[in-house]
Amino acid sequence: MGEMGLRELKKRRMYEDVSDIAVRLFLAKGFDAVSVAEVAAAAGISKPTLFRYFPAKEDLVLHRIADHETEAARLVAEARAGARSPVGVLRDRFLSGLAHNDPVTGLNDHPQVLAFHTLLNSTATLVARQHAYLERSEAALAEALGGTLDARLAAGQIIAVQRILAQDNWRRIAAGERVEDVREDAVRAAERAFARLERALADHG
The missing domain is CATH 1.10.10.60 (Homeodomain-like)
Structure with a gap:
């Protein structure tokens, strides 16, 4: 090196x-x-x-999720280069995350992970900082999808779906449900949500 x-x-x-x-x-x-x-x-x-x-x-807190800021954009750029469906690639990544209890999907009950999510979602300045993070992620994804108004609308929907799915998983786990009791619903919800995105955003497939 x-x-x-x-x-x-x-x-x-x-x-x-x-x-x-x-x-x-x-x-x-x-x-x-x-x-x-x-x-x-x-x-x-x-x-x-x-x-x-x-x-x-x-930023001391948000650093832990900073690596994910441009992940969707990178995956979409690779998908388009390989003539694959951008939404399909993002769906596969999210489902893989669920299978491996990736904290980004909300499906993780490790005490430190739950505490970190609670810190993120219960501190006003961190919530505001997360919005800025999501906006940058959305902008990068929109650029990867072509940079048009349609691309920006598509990126907004994709980022929203990922965020809402993860939040729903985290809230159920934080309320005391076991990961294995949530997993099946989480997978089904993700497959349904991404299928809807695929149909709605066919122009970006």
Whole structure:
């Protein structure tokens, strides 16, 4: 691995380590009760250094899902290049996520995952930050679908379907249902939702 590769790996590890420390503090004390200075001290770095990696306090939490921001756009670009159905590819990825209890699908009952979702959805500033994340994801997907108004409308529907399916799964798990008791309904709901998308967005197939 070259110098650039090592530098990038070190940077990625720094992001992950600082984010993990911050999330642990937020879960223990509450997001609003923990200062950025406290996170920096716990991570052994200065506050200015922390802000170079994470411009806003909310980014310390959202970093955990940042890798998914352009995933739909990437999958769609690959699908179009291979003359495959973009919606079909996204459906397959979501169903695979359900099969593997991917936290992104909401179908995961690990205590830390549930606590993280609760933190995300019960903190006003994090909810607002998530909206910005979804808007960027939607914009990237729209561009991958062609960048037209129709593409933007399609991207909005796709992102909404993925979000609502995941939220429904998470709410059922958070209410005390077992993953295995939710899985069949989750798969059926996803297949039905993506089938409707496929019909509605046939122009993008």
